[in-house]
Amino acid sequence: MAHGQAIIERIRRVSAGIQRLELAVEPAQQIIGGGQFFLVRTTGTYDPYLREAWLPVGLRDGAVIVERPTRYEYAPNQVIDVLGPIGKPFPLRDSTRALLLIAYEATPAIFLLMAQSALARRAAVTLVLIGQACRYPLEALPSAFEVTRAEYHETWHERQQQIAWADQIFAVAPPPYDVPAYLRLLEDVQRIRHAMSADLLYGIFQPPMPCGVGACQACLVRLHNGEEVPACVDGIAFDLTRVNLLQNLPDSTGV
Amino acid sequence: MAHGQAIIERIRRVSAGIQRLELAVEPAQQIIGGGQFFLVRTTGTYDPYLREAWLPVGLRDGAVIVERPTRYEYAPNQVIDVLGPIGKPFPLRDSTRALLLIAYEATPAIFLLMAQSALARRAAVTLVLIGQACRYPLEALPSAFEVTRAEYHETWHERQQQIAWADQIFAVAPPPYDVPAYLRLLEDVQRIRHAMSADLLYGIFQPPMPCGVGACQACLVRLHNGEEVPACVDGIAFDLTRVNLLQNLPDSTGV
Amino acid sequence: MFEITAGKSALRLNRPLMGASGAFGFAGEYSKLIDLSLLGALVTNPISLKPRRAANSTRVVPLDSGVLIHTGLPNGGIHKMHRQYAARWRTSPIPIVMHLIGSAEDLAECATFLDQQSEIASIELGINDTLTAREVRTVVATVRARTQLPLLAKLPLYQAVNVAAAAADGGADALVVAAPPRGTARDPLSGQLVGGRLYGTWLKPLAVRLVGQLAPRVGVPIIGCGGIHHPDDVRDFFEAGAKAVQLDSVVWVRPDMVAAIANALSGAELTRAAGALADEWRPYGETAERRTPLIVAPPPPFVPPPPEI
Amino acid sequence: MFEITAGKSALRLNRPLMGASGAFGFAGEYSKLIDLSLLGALVTNPISLKPRRAANSTRVVPLDSGVLIHTGLPNGGIHKMHRQYAARWRTSPIPIVMHLIGSAEDLAECATFLDQQSEIASIELGINDTLTAREVRTVVATVRARTQLPLLAKLPLYQAVNVAAAAADGGADALVVAAPPRGTARDPLSGQLVGGRLYGTWLKPLAVRLVGQLAPRVGVPIIGCGGIHHPDDVRDFFEAGAKAVQLDSVVWVRPDMVAAIANALSGAELTRAAGALADEWRPYGETAERRTPLIVAPPPPFVPPPPEI
Ligand SMILES: Cc1cc2nc3c(=O)[nH]c(=O)nc-3n(C[C@H](O)[C@H](O)[C@H](O)COP(=O)(O)OP(=O)(O)OC[C@H]3O[C@@H](n4cnc5c(N)ncnc54)[C@H](O)[C@@H]3O)c2cc1C
Numbered sequence A, B: 001m002a003h004g005q006a007i008i009e010r011i012r013r014v015s016a017g018i019q020r021l022e023l024a025v026e027p028a029q030q031i032i033g034g035g036q037f038f039l040v041r042t043t044g045t046y047d048p049y050l051r052e053a054w055l056p057v058g059l060r061d062g063a064v065i066v067e068r069p070t071r072y073e074y075a076p077n078q079v080i081d082v083l084g085p086i087g088k089p090f091p092l093r094d095s096t097r098a099l100l101l102i103a104y105e106a107t108p109a110i111f112l113l114m115a116q117s118a119l120a121r122r123a124a125v126t127l128v129l130i131g132q133a134c135r136y137p138l139e140a141l142p143s144a145f146e147v148t149r150a151e152y153h154e155t156w157h158e159r160q161q162q163i164a165w166a167d168q169i170f171a172v173a174p175p176p177y178d179v180p181a182y183l184r185l186l187e188d189v190q191r192i193r194h195a196m197s198a199d200l201l202y203g204i205f206q207p208p209m210p211c212g213v214g215a216c217q218a219c220l221v222r223l224h225n226g227e228e229v230p231a232c233v234d235g236i237a238f239d240l241t242r243v244n245l246l247q248n249l250p251d252s253t254g255v
Numbered sequence C, D: 001m002f003e004i005t006a007g008k009s010a011l012r013l014n015r016p017l018m019g020a021s022g023a024f025g026f027a028g029e030y031s032k033l034i035d036l037s038l039l040g041a042l043v044t045n046p047i048s049l050k051p052r053r054a055a056n057s058t059r060v061v062p063l064d065s066g067v068l069i070h071t072g073l074p075n076g077g078i079h080k081m082h083r084q085y086a087a088r089w090r091t092s093p094i095p096i097v098m099h100l101i102g103s104a105e106d107l108a109e110c111a112t113f114l115d116q117q118s119e120i121a122s123i124e125l126g127i128n129d130t131l132t133a134r135e136v137r138t139v140v141a142t143v144r145a146r147t148q149l150p151l152l153a154k155l156p157l158y159q160a161v162n163v164a165a166a167a168a169d170g171g172a173d174a175l176v177v178a179a180p181p182r183g184t185a186r187d188p189l190s191g192q193l194v195g196g197r198l199y200g201t202w203l204k205p206l207a208v209r210l211v212g213q214l215a216p217r218v219g220v221p222i223i224g225c226g227g228i229h230h231p232d233d234v235r236d237f238f239e240a241g242a243k244a245v246q247l248d249s250v251v252w253v254r255p256d257m258v259a260a261i262a263n264a265l266s267g268a269e270l271t272r273a274a275g276a277l278a279d280e281w282r283p284y285g286e287t288a289e290r291r292t293p294l295i296v297a298p299p300p301p302f303v304p305p306p307p308e309i
C-alpha cells in the first residue's frame, strides 16, 4: 500500500469499448496481485471528490497495465495520483486445476491477473459472462480461456457441470446486484456440491471506497460470525459461506 | 446578449504567452463591439462555478477571435458555453483623432477591437503599457500603434504630452488596483486638461461577474449622483468624472 | 397549477417553480435570456423600507465549490423601487412576489404599503438568521396583520428546523426552505477574510434534508430552495415533501437550465431533434451534466459502446 | 506546542493539528501511508458504550461537490474496543483522543471507565444535533463530573452558535467547530433518497465563519474543523480565531496533504529537490491544487511565461 504519482506511458485500444493503459507506478505499487486494484485521481481539482477504481489486467517490466472504458480520455505522459494496491490478492489455491470465473453484468477484467497465474500453473480456466458482460470483447481475453455466455443466471445452462467441475469459483457483480446474484449462485453451488469445502466459492464486494485503508468504515461487509470487516482491507473477495448475505442486502430507509 | 454554444475552430499561438482562438458563435453573438466580452464555461462540471471572461480581439467571417493565456489548453472543435456579449461597447467618439489607451498591470487585449475601429477611421492610437503590461508582446499589436512603456505610472515620463494630446483616454487596471490607479490618472488628467470635457477619460471596471445581466447586484459601481449601476450592463467602461472612486475603494471588514 | 391561498387572496403558479430572491433581479433582468413565463412566479431581489447602499466593498469569492457573494442588499427602498418597477411588474407574464427585509416595524410598513398596490401577488419575508423562534413568530404575525396578500417566509438554513413552526404559527402561508447560509472565505483581491452568502451545488443535500424533516411537521406547504441545478434535483425536493421549488444561482451559471427544469416539470419530453448535431442537443445539460453516478470501487460493469455501424 | 489543560491533566500537542473522528479510523489504519507523528493528536472514530452495528446499508453517495457518507458509527462498544486497541494506543507516537457518542448516562459510564485507563489522553464528545443548549450543558457536565481527562466537545454545525456557551459552561476544555452536517441525497445504487453526513471543500467557509463568531465569545479554545484541504485553509481557521484544527476527509482524497499541512504548520520550508522532475515535486498539491484565485471579469492582467531559454 502506497500513495504516489504514476505516469501513463502507453495507451492501447483493445476493442471499441476498452483501452489499456501502461502505468509507471512507484516501486511499492509494482507488487500487485490479482484482485488488488488502485484508487486513482486524474483531476487537479476535487471534482469528482472520491477516487476511481482502476483494475490491473497485466504487468510488464515494472509497469502495471490497467483497463479503462474508451469513453474516458487519457494522454500519454499524463501524471495521475495513485493509491494502492487496495485489498488482498484473490486466494487462488496452488492446487486449483479447474478455475471457474463468473461475471454478472460486470467486466471480467478484475479476474485477468489471477487467471494469468492460473494458466501459468496449467490450470483450466472457464469464464462465464452473464447479461451485459457477454459484450466483453473476446480479443481482450487470453485464448486459453473457455468462455460461456448467458443472458441470465437462469439461462446459463452449463452451470450444473461447470460448478461441479470447478476447484475454485470466483464471481463478480456490481452493487446493488451483488448480493442477489451471490445468493442465487450460493444456492446453486450448495445444491450441486453438497459438502462445500471452505475456499471454494468467492464473491467480490465492491462498495464505494472513500479511504481504501479501513479507516472510514464505509465499505464494511457483515460476516456470519458477527464481525464487520472492510472490503478495502479484507476483500475484495470473500468466501460466500462466511458472509451474512441477507444482512448485507441494502435496506430502503428514506429521508 | 445571448446564451449559446460556440465551437473553437482554430487556435493560434501569437507569442509564448498568448494564444488566439477563433470561435464560431451564435449569430446573435457575432455582433460585438470593442469593450464587450463573453462569459464562458469550458468545463462539463460546476468546477469552477463562475464563468471566465473571454476578450474578443478581432472578428473574421462571423467568427469571433478571443485571446487567452497559453497556460490554458484548448482543443480544436471543443464546444464551449458562451454568454454575451456582456456590457456596452466603449464610447469611442467619431471625432476622436487621437486615442490614448493605458494598461496598468493588465493585458491591453480589451482595447484591440476598439483600436481597430479607430485605426480604420484614421485615428492615431497610442498604447501605454505600465508594469507587467510591458511584457505584452509587440507582435500581437497592430503595427500602427505607437507604444510607450513604463514601470510605474510615476515613471511614465511622456504622460504630460500624451494626456494633453489625446481626444479620448481609456485605462484598464485589474481589481483591486483599479481604483488607486484611476485616482492617480484622474488627478493627472485634471491637472493637465483643466477644463475636462465629458467623454474624455474612461476607466474599465472589471469586478467578478456572477450573472452578467444586472440581476445579482455583485458588480455595482457607485456614481457621484448616488446611483449604483452594474458594470456588466452599464460598463465595463465608465467616465471617471462620474464615478465616486473613493466610495468604490474596497474596505477591509473582517470575519 | 400550484396555489398558495391566504383568505380571499391566492398566489397561483402555472408551474411549481419560482425564481429566487437575489438571483433573478428585480424584474426582467433575465428576460433577454430566459422566457420568464416558464416560471410559476418571480421573487424580487430583497427590498427594504429605506434605501440600502451596496456593501462598501462588493465581494465575490470563488470557492473550491461554488461562490461566496456579499452585496449588502442594495435597493432604493420600497417606495422608489415601486415607482421604478411598477409598470414592469404589472405587465409581467407571471406573478411577482416581493422579497422584503428589515425589522418587524419596517416590514409591517412595507406590507401596509403593498396591500394598497396591485402589482404584487405575494410577499416573501427574508427571516434574519439571528432571530429566535419567538421573534420569528412576532415578525410574521406583525406583517400578517397588515396584509391580505399570501405570505411566504424564507427561513435561514441553520435555524430552519428551530423557527419553522413559529413562522407557520405567525401566519405564513408557505415556508421557503432555505435561504443560502453565510460563510467566511479569503477574498483573493484584498487578501482578507470576508463574509457573505454561499452558493453552489453542495447546498442541495443540506436543503433537501431540511425539507424532509419539516414537510411532515408543519401545516403549510414547503417550497424547496438551495442548490438546484438539474431537473433531477427538483425531483429530490418533491420526493422529500416540497410542493414547489425556487431556483437561485443556477440561473447565473447555466441560464438554459431554467427552461430545462421548467419543461421537465411540465412533463414535456425532451428529445434530440432529428438531424441535430450532438452539441446542439442539450435538453438539460450536456455541457454541465452531472457525473455518471458514482464509481469508486471496482469492477465497473462492462458497458460497451453502441455497435459500430 | 498547543495545550489543553483540565485541572491537573493536560492534552499536549506538538502541532495544533489533529486527525478528526470518523476519518482516520480507530488507531493506525493510516500508518502505512502517513507518518502519524506529524499530527499533534489522533481522534478515534466514534465509540459508544454498547456495540453498534454498521448501518443496515452503508451509504456512500458521490455528490456534485463532495460526498455523503452514512456508516451508522459501527463499533464494538467501549470495552471491546479498549481490549482490541489498548496496546496500539499505548505505543502511539501521539496522544489518542477518544470520540464518544451516546446518551448522557452512556457517556458518563464511558468516561468513568476511561478515567481508570492510561492509554487515552483526552475525550471528545460528539454532541448530538438534536440537543438543546440546556441538554448540551447537562451532557457535558455529567461527563465532566466523572473524569479528570481534558474534555473536548465537538459541536454540530447548525447548532454550534446556539450550544457553544452551554458546552463551555458544562465544563468542556475546548470546542471543536464543527462536525460535518447531515444531508439527504439520492443513492445511485438504490435510487432512494438517503441520509448521511456531508463532506467536501465547501464545508470550510461555513466552519470558518462559525469559528470567527464563537472565538471572541467563548472562554475556551476553539479547534477548527471542516473542509480543510490545504495549508492555506488552516491559515484561514487560525485567522478566524481557532487555536488548533482537525483534518477530516482530506485524508481520504489526498493523504499526502496531511504531511504538507503539518510541515507548513511547523514552518518547514518546502522546496523542490534539486533535480526533481516537475511531477515529483508536490510539496502541497500540484495534482489537486486550488485554482488560481478567481477570474470572471476581463481583462486578465498579462502574466507572461518565464522567458524561453
Ligand atoms: C443479478 C443481477 C440482477 C440485475 N438486475 C437489474 C435490474 O433489475 N435492473 C437494472 O437496471 N439492472 C440490473 N442489473 C445490472 C444492470 O444490468 C447493469 O449492470 C446496470 O444497469 C449498469 O448500467 P447503468 O448504465 O445503468 O449504470 P452505471 O452508470 O454504469 O453505474 C452502475 C454501476 O456501474 C459502476 N460504474 C459505472 N461507470 C463506471 C466506471 N467508469 N468505472 C467504474 N465503475 C463504473 C458503478 O460502480 C455502479 O455501481 C442486474 C445485475 C445483476 C448481476
Ligand SMILES: Cc1cc2nc3c(=O)[nH]c(=O)nc-3n(C[C@H](O)[C@H](O)[C@H](O)COP(=O)(O)OP(=O)(O)OC[C@H]3O[C@@H](n4cnc5c(N)ncnc54)[C@H](O)[C@@H]3O)c2cc1C
Residues within 6 Å of the ligand: B053, B069, B104, B105, B106, B131, B132, B173, B174, B175, B176, B177, B178, B180, B181, C189, D292, D293, D294, D295, D296, D297, D298, D299, D300, D301, D303
Ligand atoms: C496602481 C497599481 C498598483 C499595484 N500595486 C500592487 C502591489 O502593491 N502589490 C501587488 O502585488 N500588485 C500590485 N499591482 C498589480 C500586480 O502588479 C499584478 O497585476 C498582480 O499581482 C497580478 O499577479 P498575480 O499572479 O499575483 O495574481 P493573479 O493570479 O494573476 O490574479 C490577480 C488578478 O488577475 C486576474 N487573473 C488571473 N488569472 C487570470 C486569467 N486566467 N484570466 C483572467 N483573469 C485572470 C484576476 O482577475 C485577478 O484580479 C498593482 C497594479 C496597479 C495598476
Ligand SMILES: Cc1cc2nc3c(=O)[nH]c(=O)nc-3n(C[C@H](O)[C@H](O)[C@H](O)COP(=O)(O)O)c2cc1C
Residues within 6 Å of the ligand: C052, C054, C055, C056, C069, C070, C071, C072, C073, C101, C102, C126, C127, C128, C196, C197
Ligand atoms: C434582514 C437582513 C438580511 C440580510 N441578508 C443579506 C443577504 O442576503 N446578502 C448579503 O449580502 N447581506 C445580507 N445582509 C447583511 C447586510 O448586507 C449587511 O448587514 C450590510 O452590508 C451592513 O450594512 P448596514 O447594516 O449598515 O446596511 C442582511 C441584513 C439584514 C438586516
Ligand SMILES: Cc1cc2nc3c(=O)[nH]c(=O)nc-3n(C[C@H](O)[C@H](O)[C@H](O)COP(=O)(O)O)c2cc1C
Residues within 6 Å of the ligand: D052, D055, D056, D069, D070, D071, D072, D073, D101, D102, D126, D127, D128, D196, D197
Ligand atoms: C450520538 C449519535 C451520533 C451520530 N452520529 C452519526 C455520524 O457521525 N455518522 C453517521 O453516519 N450516523 C450517525 N448517527 C446516526 C446513526 O448512525 C443512526 O441513527 C443509526 O444508523 C440508526 O440505528 P440505531 O439508532 O438503531 O443505532 C449518530 C447517532 C447518534 C445517537
Ligand code: FES
Residues within 6 Å of the ligand: A208, A209, A210, A211, A212, A213, A214, A215, A216, A217, A218, A219, A220, A230, A231, A232, A233
Ligand atoms: S474504504 Fe474506508 S474503510 Fe474501506
Ligand code: FES
Residues within 6 Å of the ligand: B208, B209, B210, B211, B212, B213, B214, B215, B216, B217, B218, B219, B220, B230, B231, B232, B233
Ligand atoms: S454580474 Fe450580476 S449584476 Fe453584474
